[in-house]
Structure formats: structure tokens, C-alpha cells
Amino acid sequence: MNTATSERSWLFDPALLKLVHQCRRLIQSEFGVKLHLNEANLEEKLAEYAAKTRSRHLVHTWEVLKQRVPELEAPDEDETLKTYRGQPIAEEPAQKRASEEEDASRPRHNKVIYRGRVVG
DSSP: OOHHHHHTGGGGSHHHHHHHHHHHHHHHHHHOOOOOTTOTTHHHHHHHHHHHOOOHHHHHHHHHHHHHOGGGOOOOSGGGSEEETTEEEOOOOHHHHHHHHHHHHSOOOSOEEETTEEEO
């Protein structure tokens, strides 16, 4: 038996399949993307669109599906990342932020020249 088939054995449950179809319909109506049941990364795409959606119904349906299928409860790395307008942003290293704060507290060492004269 194929490994992808054995991993998705939960799709043979009619109640779970109904939830997946409901998620697919909501994603298609909101984003215009048609997800197929035989896609290799169906679970990842469902989770991705559920995170992006404005529909409470899709979020609720996805949460119910995750509760019933323990394999979908994989810890997401994206949850620890900060997002800006739905896109993940990289966290600055703490050392770089500390050096920037020190630079802001120190006086400027370069010369400022205005109209040929040194100012400040």
C-alpha cells in the first residue's frame, strides 16, 4: 500500500471527508483555488488557507477537523513567527537589536557639514 494512502486513511471516514469537502468548498469560494483530495500536501494547504481566511466558518471547520484527526495536529513553525499582513517576517537576532539600541544612545561621531561649514 502506498505510504500517502496509509497516512490518509482517516479520509475514509465519511464524517471527516464531509469536513474536508466543506473546507475545500469554502476555500474555493473565498480564494478561487480548487484543492483536490489526491494532492500530496493537501493537509498543509488546508492549514495554510485556514490561517489566511477571514471566514470564521472555515476556521471553525478546520479546528473541528484537527481535533478529530490527531495527525493534523503537527506543531507549526509559523505559529512562533510574527506576521505582517498575513506574511511571516523574520525575527531579528537579539544581538543585532542590542547593538542598534546602543548606537542610538551614543552621540554621533561623524561630522555634519552644512553649506561648507562643520555643524555639531
